[in-house]
Amino acid sequence: MGEHAAGRTLAEKVWDGHVVAKGEDGAPDLLYIDLHLVHEVTSPQAFEGLRLAGRKLRRPDLTIATEDHNTPTLAIDKPIADPVSRTQIETLRANCAEFGVRLHPLGDAEQGIVHVVGPQLGLTQPGLTVVCGDSHTSTHGAFGALAMGIGTSEVEHVMATQTLSLKPFKTMAINVEGTLRPGVTSKDIILAVIAKIGTGGGQGYVLEYRGSAIRALSMEARMTICNMSIEAGARAGMVAPDETTFAYLKGKPHAPQGADWDAAVEHWKSLVTDPDAVFDAEVFLDADELEPFVTWGTNPGQGISLSGAVPSPEDFGDENAKAAAERALEYMDLQPGTPMKDIRVDTVFLGSCTNSRIEDLRIAADIIRGREKDPDIRMMVVPGSARVRLEAEAEGLDKVFKDFGAEWRFAGCSMCLGMNPDQLEPGERCASTSNRNFEGRQGKGGRTHLVSPVVAAATAVRGTLSSPSDLDPLPGAAAGTTATAAA
Ligand SMILES: CC(C)[C@H](C(=O)O)[C@@H](O)C(=O)O
Numbered sequence: 379m380g381e382h383a384a385g386r387t388l389a390e391k392v393w394d395g396h397v398v399a400k401g402e403d404g405a406p407d408l409l410y411i412d413l414h415l416v417h418e419v420t421s422p423q424a425f426e427g428l429r430l431a432g433r434k435l436r437r438p439d440l441t442i443a444t445e446d447h448n449t450p451t452l453a454i455d456k457p458i459a460d461p462v463s464r465t466q467i468e469t470l471r472a473n474c475a476e477f478g479v480r481l482h483p484l485g486d487a488e489q490g491i492v493h494v495v496g497p498q499l500g501l502t503q504p505g506l507t508v509v510c511g512d513s514h515t516s517t518h519g520a521f522g523a524l525a526m527g528i529g530t531s532e533v534e535h536v537m538a539t540q541t542l543s544l545k546p547f548k549t550m551a552i553n554v555e556g557t558l559r560p561g562v563t564s565k566d567i568i569l570a571v572i573a574k575i576g577t578g579g580g581q582g583y584v585l586e587y588r589g590s591a592i593r594a595l596s597m598e599a600r601m602t603i604c605n606m607s608i609e610a611g612a613r614a615g616m617v618a619p620d621e622t623t624f625a626y627l628k629g630k631p632h633a634p635q636g637a638d639w640d641a642a643v644e645h646w647k648s649l650v651t652d653p654d655a656v657f658d659a660e661v662f663l664d665a666d667e668l669e670p671f672v673t674w675g676t677n678p679g680q681g682i683s684l685s686g687a688v689p690s691p692e693d694f695g696d697e698n699a700k701a702a703a704e705r706a707l708e709y710m711d712l713q714p715g716t717p718m719k720d721i722r723v724d725t726v727f728l729g730s731c732t733n734s735r736i737e738d739l740r741i742a743a744d745i746i747r748g749r750e751k752d753p754d755i756r757m758m759v760v761p762g763s764a765r766v767r768l769e770a771e772a773e774g775l776d777k778v779f780k781d782f783g784a785e786w787r788f789a790g791c792s793m794c795l796g797m798n799p800d801q802l803e804p805g806e807r808c809a810s811t812s813n814r815n816f817e818g819r820q821g822k823g824g825r826t827h828l829v830s831p832v833v834a835a836a837t838a839v840r841g842t843l844s845s846p847s848d849l850d851p852l853p854g855a856a857a858g859t860t861a862t863a864a865a
């Protein structure tokens with residue numbers, strides 16, 4: 379025991395502030411939940427459980443639902459053709475009506491991927507506990523919230539009690555110092571982190587992303603990083619709130635106003651890891667050295683610099699990693715030693731809760747503006763929410779994408795996981811801005827390379843995995859890229 383208690387990390391502060399009942403000897407604590415986000419896939423049994431128990435929803439005012447996974451991205455005014463998707467959507471609508479949950483249905487201006495909607499409404503705020511029956515709830519940690527994906531039985535527990543029983547966690551600092559080069563984005567940071575620590579490296583930990591490179595990122599770029607914390611196996615990922623966070627939140631529909639705003643900012647400023655706090659583990663990454671990062675395999679940790687080559691299973695010391703690489707290369711139909719930039723893709727997907735916010739669309743549009751799409755590439759652009767779509771259209775980005783030959787779709791999860799008509803054909807290869815490259819994730823037999831929005835855009839121009847620096851300069855433009863390090 380030390381002389382005096384050590385300082386606390388950000389995660390510990392938020393946790394401590396929500397304990398309703400403390401567990402003894404490593405048993406779970408009961409935590410109060412500030413915000414419960416709901417979508418159609420993981421809520422039906424939870425609502426059914428409440429119904430069977432004759433219970434009410436404890437806090438409808440802290441619960442909000444949206445339709446995202448099963449929604450079509452074309453002809454959204456027509457009935458949903460797929461019976462399973464239609465049933466899930468109709469069930470959500472009926473449940474929300476019965477239990478008094480605010481729902482943003484397809485066609486509503488606030489409909490969209492649950493992890494895009496919460497932040498854009500200003501519901502996601504520093505210091506809150508946020509849960510959702512969805513693994514990528516970690517996205518909301520970008521605001522300094524403790525945000526966790528939960529299972530359907532936990533969804534029911536939160537619905538019934540507004541609390542959740544949670545096991546203690548360990549803390550890991552992910553320190554990213556330096557300045558990103560042009561064309562390198564926050565997506566590359568997180569892909570590099572996962573390649574470094576592995577898909578199980580974060581197990582049991584709440585990650586805190588820190589350092590000058592993280593501080594320099596926009597809120598949307600921070601969300602991209604926190605979003606993929608779960609792909610490293612972590613319980614959650616967080617960034618301490620700062621002026622960037624406050625500026626993003628100010629004026630959002632659910633952000634505090636007037637004197638409440640000032641008081642909130644005062645409180646939020648205390649949500650930082652104390653200088654004398656000790657993390658259970660630390661990881662360091664040099665932002666100056668980072669290059670655009672892409673995956674070659676079938677888990678998000680199987681990634682490499684875009685300037686590199688497909689690795690050989692022999693490159694992996696560990697027998698499991700060797701076997702996993704062998705299997706991944708077979709599924710991906712790739713030969714060791716092939717330069718990543720020689721890999722031809724069929725489809726480019728710009729979307730998902732990782733990279734479908736307005737900044738993602740802007741930086742991709744900046745690259746393709748005035749350029750021609752490779753004629754054999756199919757490109758789909760799917761805004762994360764109806765609001766993002768409207769905003770993009772007000773800026774004329776839809777026209778940039780359409781002139782380029784891309785498909786401009788309505789908001790939803792879309793080809794991120796193909797629970798809707800947007801799927802890859804067997805054997806089709808896709809450069810995707812989403813977060814999972816599992817076998818069959820984007821359609822049976824489909825092959826996924828995870829990339830940043832700028833790599834997605836450059837790939838759509840050249841037809842092979844490419845970064846903006848591989849593109850010929852536009853006539854009259856200065857050499858280099860217009861992509862900023864902001865996304
Ligand atoms: C459908 C849902 C439960 C799932 C998740 O939890 O992540 C989905 O969003 C995904 O990305 O695979």
Ligand code: SF4
Pocket residue numbers: 446447491492512514730731732790791794795812813
């Ligand atoms: S966009 Fe993809 S990762 Fe995000 S919630 Fe939807 S299916 Fe899951």
